[in-house]
Amino acid sequence: MTTPTITSLAPLLDRLFDQDETARDVMRAAFTDVTDADRVRMMRSKTGYRDLYARLKDAPLAVSRETGHLLYMLARSSRAKAIVEFGTSFGISTLHLAAALRDNGGGRLITSEFEPSKAARARENLSAGGLIDLVEIREGDALETLSADLPDQIDLVLLDGAKALYPDILDLVEDRLKPGAIIVADNADHSPEYLARVRKPGNGYMSTPFAEDVELTVRIH
Numbered sequence: 001m002t003t004p005t006i007t008s009l010a011p012l013l014d015r016l017f018d019q020d021e022t023a024r025d026v027m028r029a030a031f032t033d034v035t036d037a038d039r040v041r042m043m044r045s046k047t048g049y050r051d052l053y054a055r056l057k058d059a060p061l062a063v064s065r066e067t068g069h070l071l072y073m074l075a076r077s078s079r080a081k082a083i084v085e086f087g088t089s090f091g092i093s094t095l096h097l098a099a100a101l102r103d104n105g106g107g108r109l110i111t112s113e114f115e116p117s118k119a120a121r122a123r124e125n126l127s128a129g130g131l132i133d134l135v136e137i138r139e140g141d142a143l144e145t146l147s148a149d150l151p152d153q154i155d156l157v158l159l160d161g162a163k164a165l166y167p168d169i170l171d172l173v174e175d176r177l178k179p180g181a182i183i184v185a186d187n188a189d190h191s192p193e194y195l196a197r198v199r200k201p202g203n204g205y206m207s208t209p210f211a212e213d214v215e216l217t218v219r220i221h
């Protein structure tokens with residue numbers, strides 16, 4: 001039996017998750033001049049997200065280890081071939097998804113990041129993991145970079161960029177979601193508009209909160 005790619009990535013992922021843990025101090029330092037309420041407002045704002053993520057450009061802000069496992073498992077179990085990711089950062093979630101594509105026999109992962117230094121780090125990490133050939137990192141605002149040239153059928157979407165934009169990114173991919181497509185939205189509690197849309201019966205989705213802060217959604221028609 002061959003070793004699953006996710007298993008051989010363990011040392012790299014351990015190093016990156018450790019980096020994420022250490023960067024929590026960087027995150028705290030980035031917000032000493034901002035109240036908690038203002039930070040939440042920035043997270044939920046459709047205009048403040050550039051400032052927010054510029055402050056956080058040195059932090060990986062990765063999904064949890066558990067969510068990483070979940071992403072790999074969902075991409076494997078759905079035999080995903082075409083994946084779109086909103087919010088690459090250092091590429092930790094991207095590594096999990098690309099590992100699943102490799103173990104599914106190949107595919108295409110389009111991911112999006114507007115901080116150039118983060119896109120460069122993601123490229124390095126995906127190269128170190130031997131997965132860069134499966135990944136297209138689109139640099140710039142995802143509202144633009146994901147507005148064209150997407151796969152005809154998308155199997156899985158990860159929403160993990162600016163929370164206020166989740167409905168707008170869903171607009172960009174919605175027509176291409178195949179029946180049964182999976183959407184994982186991290187920290188979706190900061191996007192009430194998105195939650196209302198995917199949870200509303202009749203909108204074509206089934207959706208449920210999952211684990212601590214993940215919304216798991218399936219396109220049902």
Ligand SMILES: C[S@@+](CC[C@H](N)C(=O)[O-])C[C@H]1O[C@@H](n2cnc3c(N)ncnc32)[C@H](O)[C@@H]1O
Pocket residue numbers: 049053060061062063086087088089090091092093094112113114115118140141142143160161162165
């Ligand atoms: C929470 S982090 C992503 C973490 C990553 N998914 C992981 O688990 O490793 C969110 C990232 O999205 C990027 N981002 C936020 N809004 C964006 C937008 N509109 N277009 C492109 N990138 C965006 C930020 O710069 C940040 O690096």
